[in-house]
Amino acid sequence: MFHKKKKSTKFLVAEIDNNQIKVLALYQESEEKIRIIGSAIKTLQENTIVNYHILDKELVTLTLKEAVLEATNELEEPIKGIIIGVKGTQCIEITTTAKSTATHKRVIKEKDINEVYDRIIEAAYIQAQNEIVHISGDYDSNLEIIISSNVYNKIDHNFYEDPLGVEGEVLESAIFNAFCFTEDIKTIKKIVSKAGLDLLSISPIPYAIVQNITKMDIPEKTDYTLINFGEDITEIMVVFGKGLIDTKTLPIGYSHLREGLGYKMGLTTKEAEKVLETYSRGQLSETEENIVQKCLNDILYVWLEGIKLCFEEFSEVKTFANQIYLTGEGTMLPDVINALKEEPWYKEIPFKTEPEYKKIDINDFAFIDDATSKITSPIWIPTQSLGIIYLEIQDQND
Amino acid sequence: MTKVDIEIHSNVVDIYNKIKDIDDTGIEIDIPEGSVLFDNTLNIKLLKRILQRDSKVLTLTTEDPKGKLLMDIIDDNVTTDTATYIKYEPKGSIFEKFKSFKRPNIDFSKIGGILPKINFPKSGFIIPLVVVILVIGIGFFALQKTHKASAKIVVESQTLTRSITINVKKGASNDFANNIIKGSEIQKTIQNIQSAPTTGEKLIGTTAKGEVTVYNRTTTDKNFKKGEILIYENNNKEYKYKITSDITVLGAKSGSTDPAASLVPGEKLVNVEALVIGEEYNISKDKTLNFDEYKSSEFAAKATSAITGGKKETKKAVAQVDMDTLKEKLLKQNKEDIQKELEKNSSNSSKYIKGSEDIAVIKETFSDKLNDDAIELKLDQTITATGLSYSQSDIDNLIASTLKNLIPEGYEVSTQDKEIKVEVLGNSTKTVLNKNQADIQVTLKLFIVPTIDTEKLKDELKNKNIEEGQKIINNINNVKTYEINTFPNIPMFKKFPSDTTKIDIKIEKE
Numbered sequence: 001m002f003h004k005k006k007k008s009t010k011f012l013v014a015e016i017d018n019n020q021i022k023v024l025a026l027y028q029e030s031e032e033k034i035r036i037i038g039s040a041i042k043t044l045q046e047n048t049i050v051n052y053h054i055l056d057k058e059l060v061t062l063t064l065k066e067a068v069l070e071a072t073n074e075l076e077e078p079i080k081g082i083i084i085g086v087k088g089t090q091c092i093e094i095t096t097t098a099k100s101t102a103t104h105k106r107v108i109k110e111k112d113i114n115e116v117y118d119r120i121i122e123a124a125y126i127q128a129q130n131e132i133v134h135i136s137g138d139y140d141s142n143l144e145i146i147i148s149s150n151v152y153n154k155i156d157h158n159f160y161e162d163p164l165g166v167e168g169e170v171l172e173s174a175i176f177n178a179f180c181f182t183e184d185i186k187t188i189k190k191i192v193s194k195a196g197l198d199l200l201s202i203s204p205i206p207y208a209i210v211q212n213i214t215k216m217d218i219p220e221k222t223d224y225t226l227i228n229f230g231e232d233i234t235e236i237m238v239v240f241g242k243g244l245i246d247t248k249t250l251p252i253g254y255s256h257l258r259e260g261l262g263y264k265m266g267l268t269t270k271e272a273e274k275v276l277e278t279y280s281r282g283q284l285s286e287t288e289e290n291i292v293q294k295c296l297n298d299i300l301y302v303w304l305e306g307i308k309l310c311f312e313e314f315s316e317v318k319t320f321a322n323q324i325y326l327t328g329e330g331t332m333l334p335d336v337i338n339a340l341k342e343e344p345w346y347k348e349i350p351f352k353t354e355p356e357y358k359k360i361d362i363n364d365f366a367f368i369d370d371a372t373s374k375i376t377s378p379i380w381i382p383t384q385s386l387g388i389i390y391l392e393i394q395d396q397n398d
Numbered sequence: 399m400t401k402v403d404i405e406i407h408s409n410v411v412d413i414y415n416k417i418k419d420i421d422d423t424g425i426e427i428d429i430p431e432g433s434v435l436f437d438n439t440l441n442i443k444l445l446k447r448i449l450q451r452d453s454k455v456l457t458l459t460t461e462d463p464k465g466k467l468l469m470d471i472i473d474d475n476v477t478t479d480t481a482t483y484i485k486y487e488p489k490g491s492i493f494e495k496f497k498s499f500k501r502p503n504i505d506f507s508k509i510g511g512i513l514p515k516i517n518f519p520k521s522g523f524i525i526p527l528v529v530v531i532l533v534i535g536i537g538f539f540a541l542q543k544t545h546k547a548s549a550k551i552v553v554e555s556q557t558l559t560r561s562i563t564i565n566v567k568k569g570a571s572n573d574f575a576n577n578i579i580k581g582s583e584i585q586k587t588i589q590n591i592q593s594a595p596t597t598g599e600k601l602i603g604t605t606a607k608g609e610v611t612v613y614n615r616t617t618t619d620k621n622f623k624k625g626e627i628l629i630y631e632n633n634n635k636e637y638k639y640k641i642t643s644d645i646t647v648l649g650a651k652s653g654s655t656d657p658a659a660s661l662v663p664g665e666k667l668v669n670v671e672a673l674v675i676g677e678e679y680n681i682s683k684d685k686t687l688n689f690d691e692y693k694s695s696e697f698a699a700k701a702t703s704a705i706t707g708g709k710k711e712t713k714k715a716v717a718q719v720d721m722d723t724l725k726e727k728l729l730k731q732n733k734e735d736i737q738k739e740l741e742k743n744s745s746n747s748s749k750y751i752k753g754s755e756d757i758a759v760i761k762e763t764f765s766d767k768l769n770d771d772a773i774e775l776k777l778d779q780t781i782t783a784t785g786l787s788y789s790q791s792d793i794d795n796l797i798a799s800t801l802k803n804l805i806p807e808g809y810e811v812s813t814q815d816k817e818i819k820v821e822v823l824g825n826s827t828k829t830v831l832n833k834n835q836a837d838i839q840v841t842l843k844l845f846i847v848p849t850i851d852t853e854k855l856k857d858e859l860k861n862k863n864i865e866e867g868q869k870i871i872n873n874i875n876n877v878k879t880y881e882i883n884t885f886p887n888i889p890m891f892k893k894f895p896s897d898t899t900k901i902d903i904k905i906e907k908e
Contacts, residue, residue: 136437137439137467140557249440251437260411301448306410306440
C-alpha cells in the first residue's frame with residue numbers, strides 16, 4: 001500500500017477499465033460515513049488499455065486528468081489524493097494460512113507471530129507467481145504486494161484478534177494478500193503523478209467490494225460467493241468468514257453483451273447500449289424484446305459455461321456456501337440472474353445446497369451517501385466501493 | 399474438419415458465434431500470434447468446453463510461442479512450482495531476509511574416502527612389490543594426465559527489458575542517437591499463370607439464304623436498294639431478311655390488247671439473307687414475303703426456292719467477370735508468393751520488413767479476348783514488389799549503443815536467455831510503413847550478470863585445493879551458488895590442476 005497522510009477529508013477514487021475511466025470525488029463525513037460529491041466517466045480510445053495493461057500512458061494520464069476535472073469542477077478546492085482500483089488479471093488476491101506448533105504450551109510472542117507471517121508471505125508470493133503462470137504463461141513478471149490484511153488468528157483452534165501474550169500450542173493465522181505487477185504499479189504511479197495527483201493507495205476492487213458487503217447489515221454475509229459481472233470481465237470471489245479467500249477472472253463482461261448485440265443487430269456500440277438500457281427497463285416491443293433475448297441467450301450460454309469453469313478452478317475450495325451475491329453492470333439485465341437460476345449449472349459444483357441469489361443494489365451501501373443524485377446505476381458499485389479503502393487508511397494511520 | 403479463421407482480437411464469444419452453426423463435428427482454429435485468447439488460459443479452456451458441449455471436436459493450432467506454452471499448461475505438460483521459486487525475486491523490506499541464498503556447503507571429507515589397503519605376502523615380495531610400484535606409478539601418471547576440474551558459477555542476474563522504436567529509412571545513414579538506421583531497397587519479380595473456366599455464353603451460327611422474286615404491281619418502275627428489308631410472317635412472328643443487291647423492278651404492264659385484261663406485275667429475281675442466325679429463318683419455296691416499308695398490294699416477293707442454311711448454337715465464351723475474377727485471384731496469389739519470396743530473401747544479415755512492399759503489375763496477358771469462344775481463360779501475370787530491408791548488424795550496433803549507458807560498470811549482458819523481438823509497427827497516425835521507411839519496435843529482454851574474467855580466475859585457481867578454490871570464488875561479488883567438480887574422484891586429485899587449460903569455468907545466470 002502506498003500511504004500518504006492527508007489532512008483533507010476529500011479524496012478521489014478511480015476505476016480504470018479497458019475502455020473507460022470512472023472517477024468519483026468523495027468526502028469523509030464521519031468515521032463511518034462517506035459522501036459522493038462529484039462523478040465523471042470518460043471513454044478511452046481502443047487499444048489504449050488492453051487486458052487492463054496500460055499501453056498508452058499519455059492518453060490515460062490526459063483522460064484521468066479530464067475525468068478528475070469534471071468530477072471536481074463544482075467543488076471549491078481541488079482534490080489531489082486518489083485511490084486507484086485494480087482488478088482482473090491485473091492483480092492476484094489470495095488468502096494464505098500457516099501454523100506454528102510448539103511441543104508444549106507457551107506464551108505467544110511477537111517473534112512467533114512474525115515467523116508465521118513471514119512463512120505466509122513467502123508462500124503467498126509463490127502461490128501468486130504460480131497463479132500468474134497458470135493464467136497467462138507469464139514466468140517473468142515481478143509482483144509486489146499492494147494490500148496485506150489479517151483475516152484471522154487462532155490459538156489452539158480459538159479465534160483471537162490479537163494473539164500476542166495468549167498461551168497455547170498451535171498458532172494459526174490467515175492473511176489476505178493482493179499482488180500487482182511491478183510494472184503496472186510503476187505505470188500507475190507515473191500516471192497519477194503526471195496527472196498532478198497524489199496516490200493514496202492502489203487497491204484491488206474485489207477486496208473493496210467484499211469489505212463493503214461486510215459493512216452491510218445482511219445476516220448471511222459470513223460465507224458467500226460474489227459474482228461481479230463488470231464492464232469487461234466477470235470476477236468470482238469466494239468469501240469465507242468474511243475474508244476474501246480467492247478470486248477468479250472470467251474474461252467476459254457487459255461489453256461482450258453490448259458488442260454481441262451490436263454485431264447481430266447491425267448496431268453501433270452506442271446504439272446497442274441504448275437498446276440494452278431500454279430492454280433492461282422493459283420498454284421494448286415484444287418483437288424487439290425477443291430478438292434481444294435471443295442474442296443475449298447465446299452470449300450468456302458461453303458466460304454461464306465460463307462461470308462453471310471458474311468455480312471448477314477454485315481447487316482449494318472443498319464446498320461453496322450456497323449464498324451468491326451478484327453485482328456489476330451485467331446485473332442490470334434480468335437475463336443474467338434468470339440464466340443462473342434457470343440453468344442447472346451448479347449441479348457438478350460442490351455447493352452445500354442449491355445456490356440462492358441476491359442482487360446487491362447500489363442503495364445497499366449504507367455508509368455511502370450520494371449528494372449528487374447521479375450515482376444510481378450498478379456500474380458505479382466497484383468504483384464507490386474503493387471509498388472504504390480510504391477509511392481503512394485513516395484507521396491504520398490513527 | 400472445418401477450418402475457421404479468426405482475428406487477433408476475436409474473443410470466445412465472437413468465435414462461438416462464428417462456429418456454432420457450422421455443420422461439422424470437427425473444427426480447426428489456427429489462433430494468430432498475439433491473439434487476445436492468450437491473455438487468459440480460461441479462454442482456451444472455455445472454448446474447448448463449449449464446443450465439447452455442442453459435440454464438436456476442437457483442434458487448436460498456433461505459431462504464438464506464448465500460446466503454445468499456454469496450451470501446454472492447459473494440457474498439464476508444464477509444472478510451475480519449482481520454476482517460480484527459483485525465479486522469485488522478492489521486493490521491499492519485508493522480503494529482505496529471502497535475498498541471501500545459502501551457498502552449497504560441500505563436505506569434501508565425505509566424498510573421497512581412503513585408498514584401499516593392500517596386504518602383501520611376508521616373503522618373496524620384492525618382485526611383486528616392484529610390479530606394484532610400477533603399476534601405481536604408471537597409474538598415477540595416467541591419472542595425472544586426466545586430472546581436470548570444472549567450476550559452474552551461478553551469478554545473480556538482473557533482468558533488463560527495453561523497447562526501442564527504430565525508424566528504418568531508405569538511403570539514410572545510421573543515427574543511433576535518434577534511433578534511425580539505414581534501410582535498403584529489396585526487389586522481387588514473379589510471374590505466374592493461372593486459369594479458370596469461362597462463365598460467359600455466346601450464340602454462333604449461320605444466316606439462312608435463298609432467292610426471291612420481287613413483284614411490282616404499280617405501273618412505274620421501282621428501285622430497291624441493297625439491304626431493303628423483307629418480312630416473312632408465321633404464327634404472328636416476323637422473320638426479317640435483306641436483299642443483297644440493288645435491283646430495279648419494272649412497272650406492271652398489260653399482257654394483251656384486251657382493255658379488260660389485268661396488268662402483269664413486273665418481276666425481278668434477287669438474293670436474300672436473314673438478318674439473324676437460326677433455323678427458324680429457313681423457309682420453303684413459294685412463301686410470300688412483304689416489304690417492311692411498302693404496301694403488299696404494290697410490292698411483294700415470293701421465295702423462288704427454299705431459303706436455307708440458317709442455324710445457331712450456344713458456346714462458352716469469355717465474360718468480363720471471368721477476366722476480373724481471374725485477375726484478382728492471381729494478383730492475390732502473386733502477392734502472397736512475392737511476400738514469401740521477399741521473406742526468403744531475409745538472411746542473418748539482411749532482414750526484410752514485412753508489409754513495407756509496394757506492388758506493381760508489370761505485365762498481364764490473357765489467353766483470349768472478351769467474348770472469344772473459350773471454355774477456359776488463362777492469365778499470365780508478372781508483378782514486382784519493392785520493399786525495405788535493414789541490416790541485422792545495424793540493429794545489433796544500435797542495441798549495443800543503447801545498452802552502453804544502461805549496463806553498470808562491472809556487469810555485462812549474459813548470453814543466456816537473450817530475447818530480441820522485432821515487430822513491424824505498421825501504418826498509423828504515429829508510425830509509418832512503406833517502401834521508403836518503416837517504424838519497427840525492438841523489444842529486448844536480457845539478463846545482466848557481473849563480469850567475471852574466467853582466464854584470470856583459472857590462473858588464480860590453478861594448483862589450489864578445493865577449500866582455497868571455494869574461498870577465491872566466495873570472494874567474487876554477486877555469486878549466488880557454485881559447484882566444483884574434479885576428476886578423477888580420488889582425494890589426491892581433489893584440487894585444481896596446474897594446467898589452466900584443464901580448468902573449465904562456466905558462468906551461468908541464476
